[in-house]
Amino acid sequence: MASADKDQIQERMTEALESFGADREAINRDADWESLDIDSLDLVELAQIVEEEYGVQMKEEDMKNMKTVGDAVDFVAERAKS
Amino acid sequence: MTRRIAVTGIGAITPLGVGADALIDRWSAGESGIEDGLGRCVDFEPEEHLAKKEARRADRFTQLSLVACAEALAQTGWEGEKPPLDPERTGCIMGTGIGGIGTIEEQLTVLHERGVDAVSPLAVPMMMANAAAGVVAMHHGLKGQCYGTVSACAAGAHAIGAGLRMVQYGDVDACLVGGAEAGITPLAQAAFARMGATSPSGISRPFDARRDGFIMGEAGAALVLETEESAQERGAEILGYVIGYGATADAHHLTAPDPSGDGAARAIKLALADAEIGPDGIDWVNAHGTSTPLNDQSETEALKTALGDRAHELPVSSLKSSIGHTLGAAGAVEAAATVLALRRGIAPPTVGWEERDDSCDLDYVPGEARSLPGNGRPLRAISNSFGFGGHNAVLTIEAS
Numbered sequence: 001m002a003s004a005d006k007d008q009i010q011e012r013m014t015e016a017l018e019s020f021g022a023d024r025e026a027i028n029r030d031a032d033w034e035s036l037d038i039d040s041l042d043l044v045e046l047a048q049i050v051e052e053e054y055g056v057q058m059k060e061e062d063m064k065n066m067k068t069v070g071d072a073v074d075f076v077a078e079r080a081k082s
Numbered sequence: 083m084t085r086r087i088a089v090t091g092i093g094a095i096t097p098l099g100v101g102a103d104a105l106i107d108r109w110s111a112g113e114s115g116i117e118d119g120l121g122r123c124v125d126f127e128p129e130e131h132l133a134k135k136e137a138r139r140a141d142r143f144t145q146l147s148l149v150a151c152a153e154a155l156a157q158t159g160w161e162g163e164k165p166p167l168d169p170e171r172t173g174c175i176m177g178t179g180i181g182g183i184g185t186i187e188e189q190l191t192v193l194h195e196r197g198v199d200a201v202s203p204l205a206v207p208m209m210m211a212n213a214a215a216g217v218v219a220m221h222h223g224l225k226g227q228c229y230g231t232v233s234a235c236a237a238g239a240h241a242i243g244a245g246l247r248m249v250q251y252g253d254v255d256a257c258l259v260g261g262a263e264a265g266i267t268p269l270a271q272a273a274f275a276r277m278g279a280t281s282p283s284g285i286s287r288p289f290d291a292r293r294d295g296f297i298m299g300e301a302g303a304a305l306v307l308e309t310e311e312s313a314q315e316r317g318a319e320i321l322g323y324v325i326g327y328g329a330t331a332d333a334h335h336l337t338a339p340d341p342s343g344d345g346a347a348r349a350i351k352l353a354l355a356d357a358e359i360g361p362d363g364i365d366w367v368n369a370h371g372t373s374t375p376l377n378d379q380s381e382t383e384a385l386k387t388a389l390g391d392r393a394h395e396l397p398v399s400s401l402k403s404s405i406g407h408t409l410g411a412a413g414a415v416e417a418a419a420t421v422l423a424l425r426r427g428i429a430p431p432t433v434g435w436e437e438r439d440d441s442c443d444l445d446y447v448p449g450e451a452r453s454l455p456g457n458g459r460p461l462r463a464i465s466n467s468f469g470f471g472g473h474n475a476v477l478t479i480e481a482s
Contacts, residue, residue: 021135037135044203051199 005080009054010073016049017042017069029070036069046072054080085250086325088482090318091160091306092418093153093260095146097121097299097405101153105303105415106422109404109430110451119284120266121299121406139204140217141182142264146302146411147214148221151176151258154304155222158318165223166316167308173226173254174219175245176304177237177261179410179469181211181230184267214262214302226254232410234469235370236329237261238303239413243327243475245307255312260304261414271298277337279374286407288371288400288432289378289446291439296372299406303414305421322421325462326359326478328352337470338376343384346370346466349474350388353464357478361392364478365454366429366463368420371400371446372407379441381466386444397429397454399447404433413467417477420465424481427454427461 010029018024022036033043043066047058050072056079058072066072094101097115098108100123108115115121128137128145131152137145151174159166185208192200207213212230219228227248231240238261245257274280274296281295305324313320330352332345339346354360370381385393401416408415423430428451435448454461461481468474 019138021133021138041139041203041207048200048202 006073006077009076010069012053013046013069013073016046020045027069029073030068032068050076056080086310087246087249087307087323088310088313088320089305089322089324089421090308090313090320091154091158092304092321092421093150093157094301094303094415094418095123095126095150096301096303096408096415097123100125100149102418102422105419106426109401109419110423110426110428112431112433112450113404114433115405116286116297119281119297121297121408122266123300136221139208141185141208141213142300143178143182143262143302144208144214144217146264146300147176147218147260147262147304150260150262150302151218151222151304154306155258158306160222166318167256167312169223170225171255172224173245173248173257174215174224174228175231175241175257175259176215176218177231177233177241177410177414178211178214179234179237179263180265180270182209182213183265183270185209187267187269218258224258226257233473233475234471235407235409235412236467236469236473236475237410237413238415239417239465239467239475239477240329240473242305242324242414242417242477243329246324246327249307249309256306256308258304258306259414260302261411262302263409263411264300265409266298266300274298281373285434286373286403287434288369288373288403289382289439289442290435291437293373293375293378295374296402297406299408301405301408301411301415303411303418305414305418320482322424322482323480324477325480326353326357327476328356329475332472332474334472339380339468341380341383343380343387345472346381346384346468346474347387349476350384350464350466353476353478359462361389364396364462364464367396367398368416368463368465369398369400370466370468371402371432373402377468381468382442382444393444396445397447397452398444399429400432403435413465413475416467417465417479420463420479424461424463424479428452429454
């Protein structure tokens with residue numbers, strides 16, 4: 001997947017995280033969930049958006065390995081490609 | 083000796099406005115918050131009071147609870163890092179009739195239209211009827227006993243009664259108690275209308291001969307209860323006292339009150355006996371007064387049975403004439419209003435009362451608020467709450 005697509009995914013995730021109450025200024029690739037006050041319930045909502053918009057399933061075990069926004073963006077970009 | 087329980091904080095979000103002052107100022111002035119046949123809290127914008135995350139994770143009934151509770155706790159001095167009471171010995175009991183019905187309806191539409199996978203993970207924590215109690219406790223770090231009471235339109239009064247006993251017994255030092263309802267939703271409105279409970283005319287006129295049902299209202303209200311000793315030690319302002327509580331069941335019918343008012347009368351007697359006073363010991367009745375033909379008649383019977391001749395001497399007001407029926411919030415809103423009215427020494431009016439009904443033959447305080455005559459002791463009132471299911475809960479309140 002081209003990097004522009006990763007940018008698009010990150011933009012969409014930023015929008016989603018902001019709607020969950022995270023501070024937009026603090027959202028970047030390296031930001032971890034805890035620093036954004038994003039918890040397991042938010043991640044389930046994020047997974048719903050990702051599945052609906054990119055057709056990518058983010059399961060609970062997948063999310064255990066995602067600590068940052070970048071981890072989630074990469075996961076979606078990788079799966080959306082195949 | 084039973085511990086004397088003081089009220090040291092009050093908060094209310096009602097159709098009369100945001101804040102307890104709006105409630106008592108406007109009701110006392112005989113104003114109405116009902117518009118187009120509904121008692122909505124039109125001035126309440128959750129985003130003005132709550133962080134984005136908290137607001138989106140809370141059903142409107144929890145949002146109303148959060149803001150009402152914050153007002154009550156602020157008044158008692160619970161702000162910032164150092165709470166004035168031990169958080170582990172402070173309880174939180176919040177009543178509701180239905181809980182997060184707005185969320186249930188919304189998510190049911192999502193389920194039907196977009197399928198199982200689209201249902202929000204926030205649905206359960208938003209719709210559960212105990213959400214208000216849990217979320218309020220979490221917000222303020224209240225770590226004593228915490229749960230919701232669910233008894234339809236008596237839920238707010240049961241929450242206060244439960245909290246009262248908890249503090250009296252010494253299980254906690256203080257308890258934040260109250261109730262909230264946000265039931266002006268399509269399903270709830272249709273359901274109440276189909277069972278003939280709500281008013282086709284769109285007018286709330288408790289105890290009036292023309293009454294034809296209740297007006298749906300929404301609200302949240304809260305009170306801080308603590309021992310008089312604790313309030314005095316820390317120099318908190320005492321707004322009033324909850325001196326008695328009585329609760330019974332009709333065991334009669336799913337929705338209709340016992341026409342004889344027996345269950346309600348027993349609750350009133352218990353609330354007076356608990357306060358160790360007789361009918362002469364009270365000066366005012368803040369009635370349940372829903373504006374349904376059945377309630378207002380049976381409540382009038384109950385007052386006569388429980389209070390005897392005294393019933394005819396007492397002013398009997400219904401706040402629902404001004405804000406409609408706020409269901410599970412009603413008992414808490416009315417208890418809050420009772421404390422505030424006694425502080426002013428008045429019985430606010432039953433707004434719009436005009437035509438006497440032969441079966442409702444007490445003094446319903448028409449027109450304007452009335453001063454309560456002093457009699458050498460603190461003013462006292464009872465606040466009645468009755469709910470579908472035959473639940474009756476009555477509180478006896480004394481001025482400070």
